[in-house]
Amino acid sequence: MKKENTMSVLLKGLLRENPVFVLILGTCPTLATTTTVTGAFGMGLATLAVLVCSNIVISALRKFIPDTVRIPCYIVVIAGFVTVVQMLIQAFIPDLYETLGVYLALITVNCIILGRAEMFAGKNPIGRSALDGIGMGLGFTLALLAMATVREVLGAGTFAGMEIPFLVDHKIELMAKAPGGLMVYGILIAVVNKITKGKVIKKKEFSCAGCPAAAECAGGCAEAVKEEQ
């Protein structure tokens, strides 16, 4: 594997390998928690925290975890950190806990975290894995904020709860509901495709990328296909 320099490990998550718009990971929280900017920001930071911690621990343990049981091991580490974050938020920011609801627990099965464990932290030293976690987490947060800004401004006429004159009287409520989420997401991916056309990382660098279910199964589907043959 070719060695990337430290800066690009950190920065690639922001745009070039943005987990939401380019790698298409973590679609469920992206759609579900972006009705308000505050909720999206909270979700982004919670995911960032879990991602950095789990990347560090998984990277530290990468030489001790047997290859065959690595996915269950990763899941236990991730679920542990999710529980910690969940309890912290419940204790200190109960409003956010209410808003995010079940999606907070579902960070456990967020494709981004398992995906980064599988693609990066399982193969790289601790420092770089932490940087990768920060970069990917920030990329995720920024993407959520972008989605939420569009949806909240158009759907409710507010930004992070502050009313925007004119728009607040002409809101398109559909945007804040389920169909609006899917539509805004589709359009934003198309925009990113347009901007980064030809410059985006080659998809085949990732084992299963291109398949939206890739990181959720973390190679499980590839193994299943292999067994089939």
Next chain:
Amino acid sequence: MDIKALVIILMSSVLVDNYVLSRFLGICPFLGVSKKVDQSVGMGLSVIFVMLMATAVTWPIQTYVLDNLGLGYTQTIVFILVIAALVQFTEIFLKKNIPALHKSLGVYLPLITTNCAVLGVTINNMTDGYNFVESMVSSLGCGLGFLLAMVLFSGVRSRIDESDIPASFKGLPVTLIAASFVSMAFFGFAGIVENLLA
């Protein structure tokens, strides 16, 4: 047992609060495996199966073990491990004993381990305070809703494949926008529970 309450739970989880289209759980397999109708039926059936099994196991664990011991906060870890183990066992069992079923469902099983819809439904059942029967009905409903959404959407997708789409919208973007219209269609069911059954 109040049959009407169960029917309401079933109808609302299949149509009104459809897991995929209005709660956004299980979006990854929904987008990934909905290219062909037979694939989406296979995936949908596997999800129903795993959801029912997971609920049948996690409900007693939460009620009789975790709550009794004051370990409620370990819910996430315990549930995900139970689901992962369950899926593995199911796969091994099917492979050994019912190879025909394994051939049709087996491919989808590893995909379901970390399907957020499965973890989501088990946690939601606990948060909503359902009893065992209600939990099972709600899981069945969520699974059926998932199957319904998958099959409907695979039909929509086969039409998209034949259309001429602008380059930057090819692939996922247009799929998401199509999903958004299917989700709009499901809005039509919004009042069904209150007006038809109650």
